[in-house]
Amino acid sequence: MPIFRHIFLVLNLLYPAARAVLFRIDAERAHHLSMKGLRASENLGILGALTSPPEKKPVTFAGLTFPNPVGLAAGLDKEANTIDALGTMGFGHVEVGTLTPKPQDGNESPRLFRLPEHQALINRMGFNNPGIDQGLANARSSTSFKGIIGINIGKNKVTPNEQANDDYAIAFEKSYPWADYITANFSSPNTPGLRDLQSEDAAGRLLEVLKNLQTKLHQETGRYVPFALKVAPDLDQEQISGLSRVFRDGGLDFLIATNTTISRDAVKGHPNAKEAGGLSGAPLTQHSTEIIAAFHAGLGEAVPIIGAGGIFTAEDALAKRDAGAKLIQLYTGFVYRGPQLIHDIIKAW
Numbered sequence: 001m002p003i004f005r006h007i008f009l010v011l012n013l014l015y016p017a018a019r020a021v022l023f024r025i026d027a028e029r030a031h032h033l034s035m036k037g038l039r040a041s042e043n044l045g046i047l048g049a050l051t052s053p054p055e056k057k058p059v060t061f062a063g064l065t066f067p068n069p070v071g072l073a074a075g076l077d078k079e080a081n082t083i084d085a086l087g088t089m090g091f092g093h094v095e096v097g098t099l100t101p102k103p104q105d106g107n108e109s110p111r112l113f114r115l116p117e118h119q120a121l122i123n124r125m126g127f128n129n130p131g132i133d134q135g136l137a138n139a140r141s142s143t144s145f146k147g148i149i150g151i152n153i154g155k156n157k158v159t160p161n162e163q164a165n166d167d168y169a170i171a172f173e174k175s176y177p178w179a180d181y182i183t184a185n186f187s188s189p190n191t192p193g194l195r196d197l198q199s200e201d202a203a204g205r206l207l208e209v210l211k212n213l214q215t216k217l218h219q220e221t222g223r224y225v226p227f228a229l230k231v232a233p234d235l236d237q238e239q240i241s242g243l244s245r246v247f248r249d250g251g252l253d254f255l256i257a258t259n260t261t262i263s264r265d266a267v268k269g270h271p272n273a274k275e276a277g278g279l280s281g282a283p284l285t286q287h288s289t290e291i292i293a294a295f296h297a298g299l300g301e302a303v304p305i306i307g308a309g310g311i312f313t314a315e316d317a318l319a320k321r322d323a324g325a326k327l328i329q330l331y332t333g334f335v336y337r338g339p340q341l342i343h344d345i346i347k348a349w
């Protein structure tokens with residue numbers, strides 16, 4: 001067994017211990033400490049020495065070649081300043097953001113809550129981010145990551161919904177020259193009214209604005225940058241059928257399903273269940289897979305899907321693939337299970 005394999009095994013044995021310590025402190029503080037620790041160990045070369053590069057299992061998708069099927073979902077690297085360290089841990093793609101045109105602080109703390117008994121999180125961060133200019137500058141200073149970088153964009157809280165498309169257009173145009181792909185997030189439950197943009201009419205208009213901009217920028221730069229919309233899991237069959245038609249007709253490059261849920265059915269009775277925000281993790285596993293299957297039935301092969309929501313095991317990832325996802329993304333499962341999860345999924349894919 002090569003030496004790096006031994007070291008990697010040690011790192012994975014250490015992860016539960018590190019998590020036990022981190023889970024004793026406030027969730028958001030623990031997050032900032034972990035991100036800082038990751039950046040420091042990457043800069044000192046420790047992370048590279050402790051991790052083994054994942055198996056290569058390239059996936060070609062929306063005209064891009066991803067080194068492996070496992071990506072980091074948006075919201076963990078909101079500032080786009082930890083890409084290299086996350087890449088070293090094995091992610092084939094890293095989606096940074098959500099980034100809005102202007103910087104914003106997000107909601108008041110506390111705004112991130114653990115439900116360990118359910119392997120879940122509730123967050124109402126509210127797009128705290130340094131703004132698209134600073135976010136892109138941070139992302140550009142990534143040097144070693146060889147995978148795919150997605151830029152996830154959103155609207156500022158102060159921007160009324162009638163002007164939301166202007167915000168998306170600003171962030172889209174700024175991201176275009178640099179992003180491998182762009183995701184317009186219109187499904188966070190933590191920006192008041194944002195999910196109203198998922199109506200067929202509003203979604204159609206947003207798609208048209210971004211498609212026109214993409215066509216113009218493609219002509220100007222000679223480079224085609226695909227873009228996705230990211231949907232909520234809180235949609236019924238009628239909404240999914242209607243949106244699928246809009247996405248197919250509008251030429252959407254791909255879909256990310258799903259964001260967090262506002263449902264508390266699966267965590268009723270937990271002291272943190274009353275906290276407002278989006279629920280992620282294990283309570284979402286089955287439901288997000290069903291949403292992926294429903295969108296896949298509506299979209300066929302015309303609009304491929306990246307699956308996210310409660311992936312904690314290789315089997316969860318394969319269930320998303322069986323439901324129609326071409327790639328998957330992790331957030332909460334990565335927080336609970338650490339980097340071994342990335343490698344388990346790649347191996348099983």
Ligand SMILES: Cc1cc2nc3c(=O)[nH]c(=O)nc-3n(C[C@H](O)[C@H](O)[C@H](O)COP(=O)(O)O)c2cc1C
Pocket residue numbers: 073074075076078097098112121123125127152185188230258259260280281282284308309310311329330331332333
């Ligand atoms: C703390 C936290 C912050 C998040 N922030 C964002 C965000 O800024 N933009 C976004 O598109 N999704 C965001 N998400 C949603 C995740 O990207 C993902 O879609 C969702 O959590 C479901 O996956 P999971 O169950 O693996 O966490 C966030 C999730 C969490 C837990």
